[in-house]
Amino acid sequence: MDRLRHALSVSLTAALLAVCSLSVMTADANEWPQWQGPNRDLTNEEAGLMKSWPEDGPQRVWFFENAGEGYSGPAIVDGRLYTMGARNGVAELIVLDAKTGAELWSHKLAEKLVNGWGDGPRGTPTVDGYRVYCLTAAGTLACLSTADGELIWQKTMQTLGGAIPKWGYSESPLIDGDEVLITPGGELGAIFALDKQTGSIRW
Numbered sequence: 001m002d003r004l005r006h007a008l009s010v011s012l013t014a015a016l017l018a019v020c021s022l023s024v025m026t027a028d029a030n031e032w033p034q035w036q037g038p039n040r041d042l043t044n045e046e047a048g049l050m051k052s053w054p055e056d057g058p059q060r061v062w063f064f065e066n067a068g069e070g071y072s073g074p075a076i077v078d079g080r081l082y083t084m085g086a087r088n089g090v091a092e093l094i095v096l097d098a099k100t101g102a103e104l105w106s107h108k109l110a111e112k113l114v115n116g117w118g119d120g121p122r123g124t125p126t127v128d129g130y131r132v133y134c135l136t137a138a139g140t141l142a143c144l145s146t147a148d149g150e151l152i153w154q155k156t157m158q159t160l161g162g163a164i165p166k167w168g169y170s171e172s173p174l175i176d177g178d179e180v181l182i183t184p185g186g187e188l189g190a191i192f193a194l195d196k197q198t199g200s201i202r203w
Contacts, residue, residue: 032076035124035172062101067094069112070120070137071170077127080104080146084134086112086120091136093125093144107149113137113168122170126180128196133180137168141182143199153199160201161188 030046068085125134139157162184179193193202
């Protein structure tokens, strides 16, 4: 069952990445920097899209087979595609060339979460300028450089009073001005606002 789940995760994620690459080939003005798009409303204002698909579907541009386990969606900015997946037991941030599907770099974040709802990360990375923010299912929040994956700062939801939900942390960090918002839960506060540059607590 675990092998089947892993195979399905890799296949589905790779297929998603291939489809998403179709839009970034032609326009940089309509980027997808976070979960559900620029405004988190699943709206893409790009023009000139196909109104109907060929009988055999759109031509595949590329196929990536090492996305790992998990449910992370893509964030696409400046020709790079950011996603997360668990590979060899570790949750990673994975960055691809959005035009070719070549892996540019990855960063190991934490051990993968294993549970009955499927293993691996659940959230989508959030890209903000030269930083990318990601949260693993086990509660590791990391801010990294988009250039090379260098870690800028890192926290865990546990240090903010949270405890891993049975289904794992399933959110994507939200940037609001100079703050990043996350929801560790717990007695210290359901929602935290952190300084997006340093990770220090604002409120």
